[in-house]
Amino acid sequence: MPAQIRIYVSGLYCGGNPQPGVGIVRSLRAAFPSSKIVGVEYSNRVSGIHWEGLDDVWLQRPWDELDLDIYAERVRELVGGGALWISGSDLEAMWLASIFPEGHPNLLAPPMQALKRITKPEVLGAKELPVKIPTFISTDHSDWDLHAFCRQHNWRVWLKGPYYDAARTPSWDVFEAARNALSKVWATQRLFLQAHVSGYEESVMLSAYKGELLGAVSMRKRDITPEGKTWAGDVTEVPDEFLVPLRRMVKALNWTGGGELEMVRDAAGELWLLEMNPRFPAWVHGATLAGHNLPALLVQAATGAIPKPSIAHGEEFTRVVLEVPVRKDFPLPPLPEPFAGAVGHSMKHPSGLPALAERLQESNPHMLEVIGDGDGTEQVAKIPETMMQDLGSYDFAQVQTPEFLFMESTAASLFKRASERAHRLSTNEVQVITGYSIKTNPDARLIKLALDNGFLAECISLAEAQKALEVGFRPDQVILNGPGKWWPEGLMPTEQMHAVFCDSVADLDRCVAALASGEMKSKHVGIRIRTPNIRSRFGIPLDSPATFAKLVEAVKRLPTDTAFGVHFHMASANVGVAQWWHLFESILKWCRAIEKLTERDIEMLDMGGGWFPDDVHDGDEDKFAKAVETARAVLPNVRQIASEPGKAMAQPSMALAMRVLEIQEHEDDYVEAVVDGSIAELPMYFFYPHRMLRQCGETGEWQPLKRGKTHLMGRLCMEHDIVAANVQLPEGTRAGDLLIFCDAGGYDRSMSYVFGRG
Amino acid sequence: MYLAGAEKRQDLIEREAERRSCSAKWQHFPFSTLSHHGEACCDIAREWLLAMDFAQLNGGDLLSGPRWMRQKYKWGPTAWPIHWCDAVERDTLDCGAHAAIAHEAFRARGVTSYPAQFVQQYSPDATEQWQKKWSEDDVSCHWIDDGVIYHEGVALLTGEDEVKLWDASAGWWINPRQQPHGYGSLLAVRIHAEGQFGVGDGFRWGEHRIKPGAWHEF
Ligand SMILES: [Zn+2]
Numbered sequence: 001m002p003a004q005i006r007i008y009v010s011g012l013y014c015g016g017n018p019q020p021g022v023g024i025v026r027s028l029r030a031a032f033p034s035s036k037i038v039g040v041e042y043s044n045r046v047s048g049i050h051w052e053g054l055d056d057v058w059l060q061r062p063w064d065e066l067d068l069d070i071y072a073e074r075v076r077e078l079v080g081g082g083a084l085w086i087s088g089s090d091l092e093a094m095w096l097a098s099i100f101p102e103g104h105p106n107l108l109a110p111p112m113q114a115l116k117r118i119t120k121p122e123v124l125g126a127k128e129l130p131v132k133i134p135t136f137i138s139t140d141h142s143d144w145d146l147h148a149f150c151r152q153h154n155w156r157v158w159l160k161g162p163y164y165d166a167a168r169t170p171s172w173d174v175f176e177a178a179r180n181a182l183s184k185v186w187a188t189q190r191l192f193l194q195a196h197v198s199g200y201e202e203s204v205m206l207s208a209y210k211g212e213l214l215g216a217v218s219m220r221k222r223d224i225t226p227e228g229k230t231w232a233g234d235v236t237e238v239p240d241e242f243l244v245p246l247r248r249m250v251k252a253l254n255w256t257g258g259g260e261l262e263m264v265r266d267a268a269g270e271l272w273l274l275e276m277n278p279r280f281p282a283w284v285h286g287a288t289l290a291g292h293n294l295p296a297l298l299v300q301a302a303t304g305a306i307p308k309p310s311i312a313h314g315e316e317f318t319r320v321v322l323e324v325p326v327r328k329d330f331p332l333p334p335l336p337e338p339f340a341g342a343v344g345h346s347m348k349h350p351s352g353l354p355a356l357a358e359r360l361q362e363s364n365p366h367m368l369e370v371i372g373d374g375d376g377t378e379q380v381a382k383i384p385e386t387m388m389q390d391l392g393s394y395d396f397a398q399v400q401t402p403e404f405l406f407m408e409s410t411a412a413s414l415f416k417r418a419s420e421r422a423h424r425l426s427t428n429e430v431q432v433i434t435g436y437s438i439k440t441n442p443d444a445r446l447i448k449l450a451l452d453n454g455f456l457a458e459c460i461s462l463a464e465a466q467k468a469l470e471v472g473f474r475p476d477q478v479i480l481n482g483p484g485k486w487w488p489e490g491l492m493p494t495e496q497m498h499a500v501f502c503d504s505v506a507d508l509d510r511c512v513a514a515l516a517s518g519e520m521k522s523k524h525v526g527i528r529i530r531t532p533n534i535r536s537r538f539g540i541p542l543d544s545p546a547t548f549a550k551l552v553e554a555v556k557r558l559p560t561d562t563a564f565g566v567h568f569h570m571a572s573a574n575v576g577v578a579q580w581w582h583l584f585e586s587i588l589k590w591c592r593a594i595e596k597l598t599e600r601d602i603e604m605l606d607m608g609g610g611w612f613p614d615d616v617h618d619g620d621e622d623k624f625a626k627a628v629e630t631a632r633a634v635l636p637n638v639r640q641i642a643s644e645p646g647k648a649m650a651q652p653s654m655a656l657a658m659r660v661l662e663i664q665e666h667e668d669d670y671v672e673a674v675v676d677g678s679i680a681e682l683p684m685y686f687f688y689p690h691r692m693l694r695q696c697g698e699t700g701e702w703q704p705l706k707r708g709k710t711h712l713m714g715r716l717c718m719e720h721d722i723v724a725a726n727v728q729l730p731e732g733t734r735a736g737d738l739l740i741f742c743d744a745g746g747y748d749r750s751m752s753y754v755f756g757r758g
Numbered sequence: 759m760y761l762a763g764a765e766k767r768q769d770l771i772e773r774e775a776e777r778r779s780c781s782a783k784w785q786h787f788p789f790s791t792l793s794h795h796g797e798a799c800c801d802i803a804r805e806w807l808l809a810m811d812f813a814q815l816n817g818g819d820l821l822s823g824p825r826w827m828r829q830k831y832k833w834g835p836t837a838w839p840i841h842w843c844d845a846v847e848r849d850t851l852d853c854g855a856h857a858a859i860a861h862e863a864f865r866a867r868g869v870t871s872y873p874a875q876f877v878q879q880y881s882p883d884a885t886e887q888w889q890k891k892w893s894e895d896d897v898s899c900h901w902i903d904d905g906v907i908y909h910e911g912v913a914l915l916t917g918e919d920e921v922k923l924w925d926a927s928a929g930w931w932i933n934p935r936q937q938p939h940g941y942g943s944l945l946a947v948r949i950h951a952e953g954q955f956g957v958g959d960g961f962r963w964g965e966h967r968i969k970p971g972a973w974h975e976f
Contacts, residue, residue: 154817198818198819198822234933234935236935266819267818267819267820267821267822268819268821268916269916314937315935316937531813532809532810532813532814533813533814533816542806542809542810542813544806544847545802545803545806545807545843545846545847546847548802548805548806549802552798552802578817579816579817581817582815582816582817583813585812586809586812586813586815589808589809589812589813590809590813593805593806593808593809596801596805597798597801597802597805
């Protein structure tokens with residue numbers, strides 16, 4: 001009589017994001033009814049230890065207190081003594097691989113070399129599979145570059161660690177918080193941002209022994225939990241175009257054990273690989289129910305034992321919730337006391353997996369090089385040369401901090417470039433012009449630069465219009481916009497303006513009356529339309545056919561002796577660059593519909609931007625040229641296209657100088673430095689990163705601030721007055737040292753407020 | 759005993775034949791289209807719907823289903839004929855109207871779509887509910903047939919001869935790998951397209967080949 005097969009199975013967690021252990025046990029039990037199956041766990045809070053299919057439970061202390069040397073010895077004895085081990089946890093599989101770098105015939109988990117080849121996000125081992133890898137960037141990059149990545153991908157991005165956590169980061173402040181939390185939990189700074197791929201999730205599960213593919217199945221998620229985990233699915237054979245390279249990959253990796261490739265199929269049918277897990281997936285038994293018992297194939301390969309044939313119950317499976325009795329030997333532990341004043345019991349990670357991650361990292365820091373494109377050292381954002389020149393022109397001994405610094409040559413070059421670009425983009429039929437949005441920074445020096453470079457003045461109030469006129473703009477160079485165009489009373493220019501855009505139907509009727517009475521004169525009179533798919537409070541809404549009908553009727557009331565135009569605005573920095581271009585295309589369609597329904601030709605198109613400086617100045621000019629062409633194709637009567645890169649002009653044009661007041665050093669290199677600047681001068685601190693410099697007190701050298709454990713706290717007695725979190729002050733920084741926050745010339749400057757100045 | 763058995767068998771054969779030609783009842787039934795007053799009211803409604811569909815894509819793929827329509831217009835009884843200006847202002851639309859506007863939206867996006875008619879299996883309990891609801895609204899129940907229903911959607915061409923079937927009233931793509939019968943399953947489909955596809959074999963939908971213009975039963 002052959003010896004009884006003994007199999008140790010770990011990863012028995014059964015919460016909303018379950019591990020595969022129980023599924024593996026059920027599949028093995030079906031195939032090898034008389035085998036001895038032992039569940040391995042690291043917390044008696046893991047409910048899977050009570051599963052009836054287990055003959056025994058081998059419970060270890062949680063990973064944060066487990067003596068890994070003793071434990072490794074016990075595992076060696078077990079597999080050396082003929083027991084099989086199937087790991088249901090990624091981190092445990094990594095630890096096992098570090099104990100058995102070349103594997104062991106009874107350890108049914110991949111060797112270290114294979115694990116290294118499937119590290120997220122590149123998954124080098126899967127290069128030959130017919131899949132794409134979603135775009136990613138290592139957080140080794142500067143905050144400046146990370147913000148750019150988020151903008152490029154419409155803020156539909158995920159922050160991921162080397163293990164299995166991921167957080168959606170739809171805005172900069174959320175990103176910063178998530179980065180903090182993830183790097184703390186997983187004890188690593190090696191995170192990455194990855195673009196989201198929209199589509200339907202599917203997986204391929206495989207089983208292999210010593211590089212031989214034993215079986216593989218494909219599963220599409222058919223129902224998901226709130227966390228996006230499988231709740232139901234359908235299982236089919238893996239098509240040949242995937243199976244053939246998969247077999248080669250398994251061979252090349254010398255894979256042993258289960259594995260799962262997690263993918264998304266987009267609308268065009270393309271597959272995107274999110275990650276590869278070094279274990280069977282939690283839905284493993286769903287495949288067994290469909291007649292594909294992959295754990296059984298693995299045990300068969302390792303032992304030669306013949307499994308009972310699998311019975312296919314149909315290709316679809318689903319989960320249900322079951323109550324099971326608790327094992328006598330493992331009574332339930334008490335619930336921990338809620339933290340005083342807090343809500344809930346805080347019960348994440350009962351088996352202490354983050355602690356295992358930390359210990360693995362300590363023992364082998366290079367075990368999981370996350371991304372090949374960085375060497376682990378942080379890259380610092382480049383400061384443009386003109387900015388350095390501008391800083392050089394200041395005598396900081398005379399600067400009373402905090403103080404905004406006008407970056408003269410930076411500003412001049414930006415306005416010049418924008419003007420030249422508009423010129424280049426103009427064609428015989430369509431003139432491309434640029435408007436300077438006064439509100440982004442009403443500093444007279446910037447308004448003057450706008451004037452000198454042939455910009456129009458884009459104003460949202462009569463006060464702003466007056467300011468433009470004072471600096472030298474003529475009324476026919478003024479565009480009046482927004483809901484505040486009648487304020488303050490009595491300041492309406494008496495001469496003809498370039499364009500007026502009505503913000504609501506009521507505003508339009510008031511404009512029509514003012515034009516009729518001669519109170520207002522404008523060459524173009526048009527409407528601002530509200531973005532239909534992105535929330536906005538501005539412009540005439542389009543959200544229902546009835547409101548659209550009102551808009552059409554209103555446009556018909558506009559005087560026919562003025563040219564008609566349409567304005568739209570959405571901050572590209574907030575919605576993302578690609579989304580903004582989609583919006584542009586969408587607005588053109590609305591414009592076409594408005595032309596058709598009102599029989600008014602659109603002669604002027606004014607597209608507001610909220611562009612991040614780099615997206616305009618370093619952006620693809622072809623894209624803008626194409627946009628002009630498209631606009632012309634859709635709206636053949638357009639004569640003028642105005643763009644409004646206010647933020648892109650103003651933001652780099654000023655910096656904020658501040659001084660360190662005090663430095664407090666705390667435990668674990670944590671530093672709190674108080675500065676004389678504050679969020680009253682940097683209200684945009686939460687929305688985007690600023691490039692920061694410190695001037696060395698002795699040499700006068702400018703040093704960029706990297707990421708670190710220092711918080712720069714503003715001078716205000718307000719809890720949230722932290723102007724920079726997680727930076728590193730260069731060595732030798734003392735009270736009195738000068739710090740420069742670049743990129744503070746946009747809304748930081750114009751929305752700064754007087755607070756705490758007595 | 760013998761006779762009773764034969765009767766029973768005959769009954770089964772008839773039912774089987776009926777089951778097999780589940781689409782017979784709707785053999786000459788046309789797919790739905792919205793009517794147009796030929797005036798500004800319907801022009802505005804149509805332009806609004808098409809521009810809104812593109813806006814709602816949010817930069818997503820042109821081949822993605824217009825799920826927003828189902829969110830805006832719940833599924834419910836619709837009296838026919840219905841005009842554009844009426845349809846877009848309603849809170850509920852039936853599958854014919856859902857399918858008609860989705861088809862128009864796909865066409866406006868520049869992708870190729872065809873009207874599709876479906877026969878689906880549900881249960882007598884379900885059809886009893888719908889029968890009551892539609893009758894209360896004084897709307898025709900021609901689409902209900904004791905556990906089986908007539909339904910409409912859109913076939914979207916995604917490759918040379920490959921289609922996906924959009925159920926506009928559900929806001930999902932019908933699963934080409936579905937089990938051949940059962941609650942909610944697709945029993946038959948007719949795709950209204952002119953011309954030859956798949957070298958005369960018809961459209962490819964998963965493993966199936968569907969000839970255009972004729973009911974295809976699964
Ligand atoms: Zn009408």
